[in-house]
Amino acid sequence: MDLLLLSNSTNHGRGFLEHAGDEVRDFLTGVDRLVFVPYALADHDGYTEKVRTALRDVVEVVGAHEREDPREALAGARAVFVGGGNSFRLLSNLRTRGLLDALRGQVRSGHLRYMGASAGTNMACPSLRTTNDMPIVQPPSFETLGLVPFQINPHFLDASPGSTHMGETREQRIAEFHEENDVPVLGLREGAWARVSGTAATLGGETGAVLMERGRPARELAPGSDLGFLLDAHPRFDEPAR
Structure with missing residues (x-):
C-alpha cells in the first residue's frame, strides 16, 4: 500500500496543501488522475474546486460526487484523496455510497494510492474513536478502512503550560481512550x-508527533522518525467492530 496521511490540509499562513506541497507532488508522481472524495463537507462542488485549484499543476482532479455512482470514479484512477471536515459525516457518506469497501479493497490491493487529510486520515485507521469531531450524524458503526493497524489523532495539540482552561487536554482524552482500548495512537501535530x-512508514513534516500507548508514558517522535513498528500493531477495542 501507498499512503500519505496528513494531519491537516492547511497550515496557518499557508495555502491549501502548500505546507506539504513537495510531499504531495512526490506521492502523486506518475499519477494522471486523482479522485477527490469531498463528503466530509456539505459543499461538494466548492470543496472539489478548491482541490483542483491547489493541484492544477500536479494532476487532474475528478470529484467522486460528479458520478452518479461514486464508485465509478475510481475505475482506472491511480490515486484518491479523501479530504478533511467532519469525520462522522464522512464515514456515513462512505458507507451509504458504497465507497468504504471499494476503497479498502483497491487501496489494500495496491491499485490505488490513498491520500487523506484530517478526517480523511481518520478513515485510514481501524476506528473513528480518536477523532476530535462532533458527531453531527450517527454512522451505524465506528469501523473505518483499517488501512493501518494503529489510530491517528490529527491536529494533536500539546498542553499549554499557561492555560487556565480546566477541561481535559488532548493527551488526557486519549488516556481515556486507552482505559477502554489497547491500540497505539499517533498524535500528529499540524504540519506533520x-x-x-x-x-515502511515514516513521520514527515516539521512539527513531529506524540505516540501514546496503553500503560506507557507518551513519547515524542521527531520528524523523520521510523514508524514501521506501528504497522505491526494488533488493535484491541472494547467490543468488536460491526
Whole structure:
C-alpha cells in the first residue's frame, strides 16, 4: 500500500496543501488522475474546486460526487484523496455510497494510492474513536478502512503550560481512550504526516508527533522518525467492530 496521511490540509499562513506541497507532488508522481472524495463537507462542488485549484499543476482532479455512482470514479484512477471536515459525516457518506469497501479493497490491493487529510486520515485507521469531531450524524458503526493497524489523532495539540482552561487536554482524552482500548495512537501535530509504502512508514513534516500507548508514558517522535513498528500493531477495542 501507498499512503500519505496528513494531519491537516492547511497550515496557518499557508495555502491549501502548500505546507506539504513537495510531499504531495512526490506521492502523486506518475499519477494522471486523482479522485477527490469531498463528503466530509456539505459543499461538494466548492470543496472539489478548491482541490483542483491547489493541484492544477500536479494532476487532474475528478470529484467522486460528479458520478452518479461514486464508485465509478475510481475505475482506472491511480490515486484518491479523501479530504478533511467532519469525520462522522464522512464515514456515513462512505458507507451509504458504497465507497468504504471499494476503497479498502483497491487501496489494500495496491491499485490505488490513498491520500487523506484530517478526517480523511481518520478513515485510514481501524476506528473513528480518536477523532476530535462532533458527531453531527450517527454512522451505524465506528469501523473505518483499517488501512493501518494503529489510530491517528490529527491536529494533536500539546498542553499549554499557561492555560487556565480546566477541561481535559488532548493527551488526557486519549488516556481515556486507552482505559477502554489497547491500540497505539499517533498524535500528529499540524504540519506533520505519516507516509506508508509497503512495510515502511515514516513521520514527515516539521512539527513531529506524540505516540501514546496503553500503560506507557507518551513519547515524542521527531520528524523523520521510523514508524514501521506501528504497522505491526494488533488493535484491541472494547467490543468488536460491526
